[in-house]
Each structure stands twice: as C-alpha cells, then as structure tokens.
Amino acid sequence: MKCTRVGLDALLIEVVDAAQAVDLASWARTRIDAREVVPGACTVLLDGLDDVVATRTQLSGWMPGSAMSSGERVEIEVAYDGADLGAVALLWECSTEEVVNRHASVEFVAAFGGFAPGFAYLDGLPAGWAVPRLAEPRTRVPPGSVALADTWCGIYPSASPGGWRLIGRTDAVLWDVDRDPPALLVPGTRVRFVPL
Amino acid sequence: MSPKSPKSPKSPKSMVVLDPGLLTTVQDQGRHGFAHLGVPRAGPLDAPAADLGNRLVGNPAAAAVLETTMTGVVVRLHRAATVAVTGAPCEVRVDGEAAAYAEPVSVRAGATVEVRAASTGVRSYVAIGGGIDVPPVLGSRSTDTLAWVGPPRLAAGDVLRLGRPTGSPAALDVPVGARRSTRWRLLPGPGADQITAAAWELLRTTTYAVSQASDRVGLRLTGAVLDRTDDRELSSQAMVLGSVQVPPSGQPVIFLHDHPITGGYPVVAVLHPDDLPACAQRRPGEPVSFLVG
Numbered sequence: 476m477k478c479t480r481v482g483l484d485a486l487l488i489e490v491v492d493a494a495q496a497v498d499l500a501s502w503a504r505t506r507i508d509a510r511e512v513v514p515g516a517c518t519v520l521l522d523g524l525d526d527v528v529a530t531r532t533q534l535s536g537w538m539p540g541s542a543m544s545s546g547e548r549v550e551i552e553v554a555y556d557g558a559d560l561g562a563v564a565l566l567w568e569c570s571t572e573e574v575v576n577r578h579a580s581v582e583f584v585a586a587f588g589g590f591a592p593g594f595a596y597l598d599g600l601p602a603g604w605a606v607p608r609l610a611e612p613r614t615r616v617p618p619g620s621v622a623l624a625d626t627w628c629g630i631y632p633s634a635s636p637g638g639w640r641l642i643g644r645t646d647a648v649l650w651d652v653d654r655d656p657p658a659l660l661v662p663g664t665r666v667r668f669v670p671l
Numbered sequence: 672m673s674p675k676s677p678k679s680p681k682s683p684k685s686m687v688v689l690d691p692g693l694l695t696t697v698q699d700q701g702r703h704g705f706a707h708l709g710v711p712r713a714g715p716l717d718a719p720a721a722d723l724g725n726r727l728v729g730n731p732a733a734a735a736v737l738e739t740t741m742t743g744v745v746v747r748l749h750r751a752a753t754v755a756v757t758g759a760p761c762e763v764r765v766d767g768e769a770a771a772y773a774e775p776v777s778v779r780a781g782a783t784v785e786v787r788a789a790s791t792g793v794r795s796y797v798a799i800g801g802g803i804d805v806p807p808v809l810g811s812r813s814t815d816t817l818a819w820v821g822p823p824r825l826a827a828g829d830v831l832r833l834g835r836p837t838g839s840p841a842a843l844d845v846p847v848g849a850r851r852s853t854r855w856r857l858l859p860g861p862g863a864d865q866i867t868a869a870a871w872e873l874l875r876t877t878t879y880a881v882s883q884a885s886d887r888v889g890l891r892l893t894g895a896v897l898d899r900t901d902d903r904e905l906s907s908q909a910m911v912l913g914s915v916q917v918p919p920s921g922q923p924v925i926f927l928h929d930h931p932i933t934g935g936y937p938v939v940a941v942l943h944p945d946d947l948p949a950c951a952q953r954r955p956g957e958p959v960s961f962l963v964g
Contacts, residue, residue: 479861482941485911487861500707511706515933516906522706588709589907589933592818596907652808652820658708 485522493586493598502542514587546663557641585660593632593650595660600626612638690745691825696814699735713813716951720758724798727755729838734802735812743786753800759792775840792952801834817929854962855946862937870897883955887929896921907933913942
C-alpha cells in the first residue's frame, strides 16, 4: 500500500487491484472523515481531509479483505443482442451462446465510476477474456447497452459516444437523481447478468 | 435588447431570462459526496467573487448565484431585489441606466438588469437578494456542464424562482482585489515522476497560453510539449480539483470544478487552491506560468 499526498488535503492510496480498492473504499467510508472517498482501478482517493497526517496513521488499521462482504447483490436482465456479440465470440473463440453463458456465469463487482453518473466499471472477467476497445469509437451508444472493454464490463446509463464492445442491452434504471443512492451500481455492489 | 415574453405568467417571486449570453449557469457551493458515483462537484469557478456577491446582497454563502461567461446576461426581475455583480469587471445597467459593479444595487420590480460583456476576465457573478431558488438536485443548485447534473444552462425565456431575502445588504465589503499572481503555485501530484526532468524544467521556465478549448471542465494550455517517461495509459484513478494532467499531446490541462472524476493520464501536479480563482478569469490567449515548489 503506497500512500501519496495530493495537493493540500487529499491522499491517493495505491493497492494491488480493483477488489482491494473497493474494499479499502468501503472501509474508509465509515471510518475516515473525508469529503469524498473515490475508488479507481487500483487506487482510492481520500479528498477533503481535515488532517492528512492523522489519516495516514488511521489507514494502517485497514487490512485487505476487511470490508468485502458488505456489497449488495443486484441482478440485471439482459437481452443479448449487442452489435459486437459476434466479434466477442470470435475473440473468445467460442459461439455467441457460449459468450452469453460465460458472461452470465460471472459475479461482477462494481469497482469504480467516473465515466458518467451511474456508470460502474464492473470487475470480474478473467484476464484471458480481455477484449480490445473498438479502433473507431461509436458516436452514439444507446442507453442500457451492456458492453465489454479490456476485462471490464459496463452499462451505459445514458446515450453517449463509446468504444466498448456491445453485447446486449438492459432496461435497468442505472441513474435516477430522485433515488437514494441515485446510482443502481455503487462501488462494492455485486452484479449478476440474467439472460432474457 | 428586445424583451421576450416569459413562458409562464409573471410571478412576484421570479425573474425571466431575456438573453443568456454565451453560457450562464446557476451555481452554489457545489455538489459534494457523489464523486464516487461519477458526479462532478460543480460550483462557481471564482468562488471568492461569488461569495462577495452573496455578502453584498445579504445572502448566506450557500445561496445560488448566476455565473456568466465573457458576454454577460440580461434578466428582468418580477419583484424588487438587491443585486450585486462581481467577478470579471463589466458594465451593469438597470433599465438602461448605469449601475455600480461590485456594490449592492436596489432594483425595482419589473426592471431589466443588463450585465454587459466582461472588460477583463471571463466570469461575472450576479447575486440577487434571496438567491436563485431553482430545485436542488443531489443537494445542490449548481449546474455541472460535464454530465449536466443540476439545472440546465440558462435559455432566453426561462423563468427562475427567487428565494426570500433573509439578510440586509452590506453597505461596505472588502474591495475586489485584482488577483494578479502572475505565477501559479504547483503542489506535487501523484504522477510527478511520469514526466521527464526536462519537462519539469519547461514547466518551471516557459510560459503557456490559455487555449480556446478551455471551459468549466478545464483550463487547457498550449506551449512547450511535456514529454512523458512512459507512454502507456495508466489505470483510471480519481483526480482532485486543480489536477494538472498531461495527456498524450504533452499539453497540460488544469482541471476545474466540472472535471471528470477519474482519468487515465498522469497528474503531475496540483494547482494551489488559492490560485484557482485566477484560472476562472484567464482568457484564451493570455499567458500562464508556474512556480514549482
């Protein structure tokens, strides 16, 4: 665990992977007085700290794995008819049915956000199933698109440009400012995809 | 200015937008606690100027004000109110008559308030006694121009509710100090070692210019190209306000209040928070130089 001061009142903590970042973020959320606790792919940012030095000391109380079990479980129904389903089958050297089976067999964990409100980088695909981004991003990806890039899975909460490979779509409401929390997939949420 | 008729009937508690200028948004102290869900903080880029406006009209610091961009804004008030224009200096007119800048001005019901183009700087603030009372979204009335959380940007014909004044206008306040710190202070960033020593020397000694592509998301700079020690994309990590990021072009970006939550390029430094208001007021083409601590 490497801890770097960022600006006047923030710390960036490097951990080994997304699972540890989710774990540290949920641990820190209940114990550290920060304005924002923001996980990344293998970092956690603690921003708006009153006392950076005291926080460093407090962080020694975290052990990897201490907060992991707290994530809620969410099932998301998917129509697997994405424009890139065939391309993913070619990359994975299997049938499109097998792509669906594999994708629906993984328990993903919402690791971090940042691309758009309600978007979550879902961690869980094995390294061998990594897929490259599209060489030419689409100018418009429809909302609810379920997509893959590298070993991440994600669902576009709203229409936007995007270079991820589309494998399906869902009607799940990922972002609603009148809901608490507004995001369906907050960091730590465990996600399973259910074929329609 | 040809007044347009409002979309909804006159309400004694509101004002109507006659001309929104280039970009006028509602801003309060910003939206906090939602960064991990992908929501930028928003809030006024020149926070001291917005605070001053609120003090002048007797508002609490949390009241929402208008933030203009270069070309000002024109509104008509449906009730009498105290108005103060701060931030980028500009002509202020009430029903065509010259009115004071950075002072509380009493405006009668039905009067038109014209905030003219900024003579220097970029963003003027319009504080109105009682504040702009648009419905808060996730605890804030600020418009975020990256993800468009919060109220939309002002458009001609929009009717905005005004809050009830709670304090008295201030007769006197601290003068608006010209923030002319010519060199902006850089604090260490998590990617300080991801540009070369030669690049640090360039950052320390050369002058950059503000790019036309700058906005509330970031102040984009053009000048000496900063070479990275490693061209691989980093894994996404969260960024703080004032992060100085070096994308593959080697042209640094200073991230402002509507910045993306996470990024994949090195953040080599962080701008000292006291120099952020100056970022808000630096125009495209104007120079920027840094003091590396």
